[in-house]
Amino acid sequence: MIELYTAATPNGHKASVTLEELGLPYAVHPIDLGAGEQKQDWFLKINPNGRIPAIVDRGNDNFAVFESGAILVYLAEKTGELMPADEKGRSRTMQWLMFQMGGVGPMMGQANVFHRYWQEKIPPVIARYQNESRRLLEVLDGRLAQSRYLAGEDYTIADIANWCWARTHEWSGVSVDGLDHLQRWLGDVADRPAVQRGICVPRREEALETRDRAKTEELIREVRGFLQQ
Template identity: 70%
Template sequence: MIDLYTWTTPNGYKVSIALEELGLPYTVHPLDIGTGVQKQPEFLRINPNGRIPAIVDRDAGDFAVFESGAILLYLAEKTGKLMPADVKGRSRVIQWLMFQMSGVGPMQGQANVFFRYFPEKLQPAIDRYQNETRRLYTVLDTRLKESEYLAGDYSIADIATWPWVRMHDWAGVSVDGLPNLQRWLKAIADRPAVKRGLDVPFPQKNDARTEEERVKAARAITQR
């Protein structure tokens, strides 16, 4: 059994989707990060950085894993799924996983901050991060022109990247003119396990917050 500590963010969805795809049993522990609960001593013992997601593998001696990319690698290696066993195939998955972790996530995250969360509009910062996010999208689109999924077969690289790109509107970044990326977005969205993963820690239809309330909650997170 795995304990999953998560919230409704792209990084959180990565792990819930992976757990659903792998069919691993898990218990969900929702952490409303807008309240600062992730900075409490109880959670810091699991993740010293005070961020979600994190897991504790009860079947492995209560082994804790934090950082979404590290969790995906751990789960893939634990099950022997969602990542090839051969050296080159494994490397391709890790390359695209790192592309998300070092590129798409940080750049789109900054686009979110400056486009959505700042009370004043700092247009040079907005332009900088939106343009870089769009550039990264074109890299993805080029790759997806030659491959159905990022590393060949569906893998943790796709699971890491999709929850971010699906929220391109929130960052004010268009996917127009990127047909391969659009095809990939829809293909992954249609997967039953992905749909289930998006309903963790609670069904999306139960989230009745207005956009103003979402922005307010997200702004509180960036100030912690």
């Protein structure tokens, strides 16, 4: 059983979509980001950086994994799926995964902050992050003009990672007009049943349940228990 600590964000969905694609049994523990639950001592024992998602693999001596990209690699290698076995295919998958981790996620995340949440609207800053996000989506479009998926003809964790962010382009205020190959890929991935299930994790009712103090305290005791085993 995989214990998944997550919230309804692109990075959180990367983990839940991957778990759904792989068909691994997992339990969802929604983290209330607004309440700062990810900064509590019990969670920092799983992820010292205080960010979601994180997993604990109970079937592997309660091994904890944090950082969304590392989680995807761990799960792919654990199952031998969503990661090519050949050297070049694996490298291409890792390259495009790192492209998302170092580029698409951070740039779109900053676009979200300044476009949606920052108290003062600073047009040059907003334009800087939106323009860079658009440029990165154009890079994806160029790659997808050459192959069906990012690492080649096979669907991999690189597609999951990039798709979970690229699908949110409207929220970042970034247009995908004219990026026909990207739009084709966005639709192809969105049609996958496992993806449709994964982006609904955690369910709204699950997230609301975490605000119940008794349930939260029970979860904390449980986590402490299996981390000490």
